[in-house]
Amino acid sequence: MMATRRSYPFKRPPELDSGKRGHLPVIVVGAGPVGLTMAIELLERGIATVVLDDDNTVSIGSRAICYAKRALEIWDRLGCGEVMLNKGVTWNVGKVFFGDDPEPVYTFNMLDEEGYKYPGFINLQQYYNEEFLIARLQELGGEIRWKNTVVEVTPAAKGVTIAVDTPEGRYEMACDYLIAADGSRSPIRKMLGLDFEGQVFEDHFLIADIKMKQDFPSERRFWFDPPFNRGQSALLHKQPDDVWRLDLQLGWDIDRDAEMKPERVAERVRAALPGVDFEFEWLSIYTFQCRRLDKFRHGRVIFVGDSAHLVSPFGARGANSGVQDADNLGWKLQLVLAGKAPEALLDSYDAERVYAAKENLLNSTRSTDFITPKSAVSRAFRNAVLELAREAPFARPFVNSGRLSVPAILRESALNTPDSDAFAGKMVPGAPAADGRIRVNGRDEWLLTFLARDNGGVNHKGTGFTALYFAGDADADKAMAETAKAMAQDAIPVTVYAIGNPNAAPQGLAVIEDAAGHLARRYDGRPGTVYLLRPDHHVTARWRAADIAAIRRARDLAAGHRAPAQIKETAA
């Protein structure tokens, strides 16, 4: 209701006049946050694609508002993280209230230390998020076909044919891979007859996005059983443009129409936020479900985002995890399409992202059980935790007002090379690489942005593998310079960066200065340490000392080559 959003024009697709069936390596269905991210990812990798969407607007109501650090880092790699950060409301602190007590029973901080480009979270209306993604896609010359509805999908062994309905007629297109980013109701899922197993939660939530001038701090506030919504929960978030989201649990037995009446909602808002002047920007009542597809890859049709997995909004794991699907799939498709990796590499997308989805569903289901207890005893335990939390620190970790989105650590991935050396810290194989402040050629940079945007090397636009080498041992440095030269010429290149002193660097090694000590600390790096990062910036292997053979083996394993002996190296 209410707000009107930017809309985009329908353009007559050329296929309608040529009568020819177009062919593209990849077609993306759905211009939500995940489909758009996927298309940008593909374009960045030089893969021709088009996005088809049955609508012609960005998300009408504000759905997602909380975007997590990892999603922002992915968008940063794709060249649109900063616009989101600049527009968004940054927050790291969450406060949890219980009952009539005006003081929080528990406060948490999403950012455990300083020195990251992106905060724990930003809040940004989904329509802004989509507008920024559309702008970035257009900047890269990408095409979105609005009012193009996919109505038929015909999968074959080596590709997929689709039929598309438009206001001016129907046409056909073919592709090697079809990406189904068509949302939670996914028509493509239905066309393929796939089950979407899971759980429906019997509860209603009211979203009131209101405009008001208030200088509450930008933190997440969550109430259990507050006086203004007895027996239920409430959540308050600040968004850009003085818009605030109030999310009120209503229970199962409600009169939806009555609850949606603006007078009724206004009464609720006034009870929650006494004495404020406000206008409505958006009202809706939602229910939610936790479901997922058994497999995300079905031959040449690959599901990403809500079409593959659906979580409750508590924890903001919907869009945030869908974006990680795209991040995971992009480089794999690139290698497979280029003939540099076996098609089986795409099964690792399935394995890794199903693993992540399970984690997200588990967290989201647990949060839901805490927020909306299903039985008297479950409620007794929930309230017992909250009663204890203020006085007894041990009870605070039980407080679950949503376990906010953090990236899955792909610990069990078959693409990882298991550790053979001892390391401390969080950068285990499978973890997304930690960011940090660095200096390059006398300029302050952020590690992840630098790796993605360093146009000097073969690692152009972050499309290759990266080795981070902690320099400082003269012999090892010299050997690594040779290794770097050779691996730059490989079919799947590895770009080596030496982390160390730019004045003592051996010839031929690009040097990153660990100016703030973030890298040595976060990666437990010492002279000789090597980290191998996949193109999606996940750690895939690490050593205290590594030669070229070890690095190549780990890269080949990460590229889905299970029998390294069969791989020919151009430089070997």
Next chain:
Amino acid sequence: MTSETLALTPRISDPDSFYEALIEAHRGLSEEASQRLNARLILILANQIGDRKVLDEALALAIRTGRT
């Protein structure tokens, strides 16, 4: 602490008086308030035990002995 197992032998010195205190704590409470008191107590004791293996054994014993 992996060697810890659930204690099945008596460890409380004056069982009658502790039992009395337990029942006394519930006096005059509504069904709901009682349930919450029990829940708080379980959480406090569980944290005191801490060892997940012992907790799982306790949980299993409680479940098993309730079956008729």
